[in-house]
Amino acid sequence: MYTHKILNIASGNAHLQNAFSKEIGISSILAQVLINRGVKNIDEADRFINVRLEHLLDPYSFSQMPQASKRIREAARNQEKVMVFGDYDVDGITSLALLKAALAKVGLHTAHYLPHRVKEGYGLNKNIIALAKEKNIKLIITVDCGTNNQEEIQELKRQHIDVIITDHHEPINCVLPAAVSILNPKVKGTNYKYRDLAGVGVAYKLAQAITEEDLFEELDLVSLGTIADVVPLTGENRIIAKEGLKRLSQTKRPGLNALIEVSGIKGKSINSHFVSFILGPRLNASGRMDTAEIAVKLLMSEDKDDARTFARIIDTHNRQRQKIETKILEEAEAIISKEINFKEHKIIVIASEGWHPGVLGIVASKLTDRFYRPSIVISLSDDLCKGSARSIKNFHLFNALSQCRHLLEEFGGHAHAAGLVISKNNIKDFRESINRLAREKLLLEDLLPSLDIDMELGLEDLNEENIRELQLLEPFGTDNPEPLFFSRNLRIKGEPQVLSKNTLKFWVTDGTTTYQAIAFGMSGLRDNFIHTAYFDLAYTPRIDTWQGEESVILEAKDIFFR
Numbered sequence: 001m002y003t004h005k006i007l008n009i010a011s012g013n014a015h016l017q018n019a020f021s022k023e024i025g026i027s028s029i030l031a032q033v034l035i036n037r038g039v040k041n042i043d044e045a046d047r048f049i050n051v052r053l054e055h056l057l058d059p060y061s062f063s064q065m066p067q068a069s070k071r072i073r074e075a076a077r078n079q080e081k082v083m084v085f086g087d088y089d090v091d092g093i094t095s096l097a098l099l100k101a102a103l104a105k106v107g108l109h110t111a112h113y114l115p116h117r118v119k120e121g122y123g124l125n126k127n128i129i130a131l132a133k134e135k136n137i138k139l140i141i142t143v144d145c146g147t148n149n150q151e152e153i154q155e156l157k158r159q160h161i162d163v164i165i166t167d168h169h170e171p172i173n174c175v176l177p178a179a180v181s182i183l184n185p186k187v188k189g190t191n192y193k194y195r196d197l198a199g200v201g202v203a204y205k206l207a208q209a210i211t212e213e214d215l216f217e218e219l220d221l222v223s224l225g226t227i228a229d230v231v232p233l234t235g236e237n238r239i240i241a242k243e244g245l246k247r248l249s250q251t252k253r254p255g256l257n258a259l260i261e262v263s264g265i266k267g268k269s270i271n272s273h274f275v276s277f278i279l280g281p282r283l284n285a286s287g288r289m290d291t292a293e294i295a296v297k298l299l300m301s302e303d304k305d306d307a308r309t310f311a312r313i314i315d316t317h318n319r320q321r322q323k324i325e326t327k328i329l330e331e332a333e334a335i336i337s338k339e340i341n342f343k344e345h346k347i348i349v350i351a352s353e354g355w356h357p358g359v360l361g362i363v364a365s366k367l368t369d370r371f372y373r374p375s376i377v378i379s380l381s382d383d384l385c386k387g388s389a390r391s392i393k394n395f396h397l398f399n400a401l402s403q404c405r406h407l408l409e410e411f412g413g414h415a416h417a418a419g420l421v422i423s424k425n426n427i428k429d430f431r432e433s434i435n436r437l438a439r440e441k442l443l444l445e446d447l448l449p450s451l452d453i454d455m456e457l458g459l460e461d462l463n464e465e466n467i468r469e470l471q472l473l474e475p476f477g478t479d480n481p482e483p484l485f486f487s488r489n490l491r492i493k494g495e496p497q498v499l500s501k502n503t504l505k506f507w508v509t510d511g512t513t514t515y516q517a518i519a520f521g522m523s524g525l526r527d528n529f530i531h532t533a534y535f536d537l538a539y540t541p542r543i544d545t546w547q548g549e550e551s552v553i554l555e556a557k558d559i560f561f562r
Contacts (some may be wrong), residue, residue: 005558006450007538009486010036020045027466032474033454034484039236049472051242052290053216059205063191068181069209071139076107080138085128086296087144087199088287090280094225095143095166097299098218098379102207103141111135112157114292118357122419124152124271124411133159139180141206142166145175147184148412153177166202168231170398170419172405183236194236200225201240205379219481220251221299227272228280232418233477241475249541255298258311259283272337272475288358325359332363332377342373344446347395351378351433353383359389361417368392372449374400374438380424384409389418394446395438395507404433451538451557453486459513464552467541484557488536498523508537508554516544519556532561 007080022032026404039045053440059065074083082103086096096112103110113128120127122147129152139162146153146165150173153163163179170186182450183187183202185192197205207515208215223244226237233241249270251257260266263278271280286294294317298310304431346366348556355363360377366376368390374397378387392396397418401411407430410421422430462485476482493514496506502523507516517539520524529535544553 004447004539004560005039005446007453007558008450008484009453009456020302024049026472027469029455029457029461029466030469031122032473033251033470036452037473037480048238051239052232053214053239053243055206055219055236056239057236059209061331062183062185062191062205064181064183065163065205065209068206069181071162071164071180072103072106072141072210075139076183079107080107082110082141083132083135083137084110085124085140085142085145086112086114086292087122088117088292089144089400090228090283090295091199091225091354092144092333093183093283093287093292093295093299094221094228095200096296097201098221099141099143099166099203099207100300101167102211102215105211105213110141111137111297112285114296116291118386121410124149124156127153128176129155129159129232130153132156132161137161139164141360144168146179147182147187148172150175150177153179155370156269164206166199166206168197168199168202170414172412174401183261186490196232196233196235198229198235200229201336203229204240204451208496216243217247220247220253220256222255223248224275224283225281227475227477228283229273230276231476232479233272233475234479238475239340241272241477245272245275248275252272253299254304254307255310255481258301258304258307259298259314261307262311262315276477276508277308281321282314282318285321286314288321289317289324314355321362322358324356328355328359328363328377329366331355332367336367337373342371345431345435346373346442346482347377347431347435349378349427349434350375350376351380351387351427353380355379357386360386361390361419364388364390365417370446372509376420376434378420378427382422383419385427387420387422388426389413391416391418392446393450399439400434400437403437404430407433451484453538454483456486456488457489459487459510459515461509461513462513462552464543464550467552470541482540484538486536486538489534490537491534492529496526498526498530504556515541515552515554517554517556519559522556522559525561527560528559528561534562536560536562 016035017028021028024045034045039048055381084096086092100110141164145167147169148168156163160169165179165182165207167184171332176561177467185195185197200222223241226240231237265274284296286292294310294313303315311321334562362377364377374391374395376387376389378385389397396415398413407426408420408422490508490510493509494505496504499505502521504519504523538557539554542553
């Protein structure tokens with residue numbers, strides 16, 4: 001049975017529309033979309049559309065950047081042994097590759113360490129303390145982690161090993177680690193004006209500070225980690241993503257070129273979709289299946305033949321990941337059908353033995369998309385069990401886990417994504433506890449998928465010029481979604497066609513203007529057109545290119561038959 005989405009149609013602001021249109025020279029449609037993205041004045045609108053590298057914030061806006069820079073220069077001067085400690089996802093490995101290159105520029109050829117996702121888990125651990133002591137490491141710089149490793153950093157300090165933290169995760173505790181410097185825009189007192197940098201964005205700021213260079217050529221890596229980590233593509237992240245994607249399309253890195261080639265997108269202009277769904281998952285796959293070391297080697301490779309070898313291995317890991325993910329997803333859906341009562345369970349919490357911890361996050365994300373509920377997927381073991389969680393728009397996952405911390409061994413993450421470690425004996429109580437919180441915070445309408453409509457339009461309001469103008473909003477991503485519009489009282493023209501993968505293609509008209517529309521996954525609605533004279537359409541307009549010819553096509557997001 002097809003379920004319609006709730007439409008949230010934005011209120012128009014004619015005054016700001018006119019101001020933006022007059023001062024910046026844009027259409028009222030683009031102006032309203034900017035208003036819906038939280039743009040409040042002409043200066044903000046200009047900055048959103050005309051992205052400039054000079055708008056990037058000074059790295060010394062971080063209050064503790066002087067301490068970090070001074071300690072690194074001291075290490076270079078004394079030729080101390082330094083280690084960069086990273087995370088195993090795309091954000092972590094791009095951060096590590098970027099920072100190692102910057103440290104090399106100032107004369108520090110560093111060791112690095114990436115924890116094994118399954119064997120060690122996220123963040124600093126006891127293994128690194130022993131290893132650092134054994135190798136006579138005097139300074140550890142973390143990337144994309146460290147904020148919540150108070151005990152480990154305290155022990156490193158006792159061993160006379162200094163730590164500089166670069167991270168972007170929410171602090172769990174009020175007491176921060178005893179590090180030389182903490183560079184994290186989410187830490188109170190950091191003074192940094194933009195709190196949504198990815199881990200690689202913070203590492204980039206440190207790299208700029210120590211090299212005293214703008215390092216714009218590194219933005220291919222920074223944009224890759226930023227987009228893949230699904231952080232908001234607003235403010236500074238928007239500049240990083242937009243400028244970085246240009247450089248990613250023309251990258252000179254053998255590793256990235258090999259990855260682009262093996263992914264089948266060579267010669268194409270790389271956009272945020274390619275990063276999120278093609279390049280990012282491949283780079284993540286090695287860390288999910290085994291160790292992320294091969295991905296770091298790929299990014300840092302200077303030899304084309306080596307890079308191709310690494311890229312092929314990564315592509316193989318990705319295919320393995322897809323097979324395992326499909327199997328676990330099928331098992332998870334079977335458990336949900338038996339165990340989850342959606343009247344009582346506003347949060348899906350499921351667990352099973354034998355689930356590969358490396359793909360739990362992807363499975364949780366797909367369950368959240370399908371059932372539109374926060375989903376927590378746990379791999380059972382004899383004692384401590386690992387889990388991944390994904391959430392919906394109106395449920396802050398990290399805050400909820402914080403309120404259940406008495407039942408968790410470890411946890412960390414953001415509003416929409418998190419990881420956790422839990423005792424097998426606590427899973428039942430945890431399920432009840434977090435669902436109790438959800439019942440207090442979530443309304444029924446929060447659990448229904450919705451579409452945020454930017455503007456209600458007639459088809460005659462759309463043309464190739466103003467649709468092309470909407471491309472100024474790219475790259476699209478979190479907090480800057482593709483524009484969505486709504487048109488009423490439309491009629492079908494001709495016979496709708498069913499294409500492969502349940503896709504429906506048809507012509508739509510309002511009597512004066514006619515456009516082609518495509519509806520992915522909606523072939524089951526074909527017969528509705530036969531029995532209904534009029535319908536309303538929620539859609540994203542695009543410019544479609546076929547055999548050198550360009551035309552307007554409407555990508556349907558929902559169809560409402562009258």
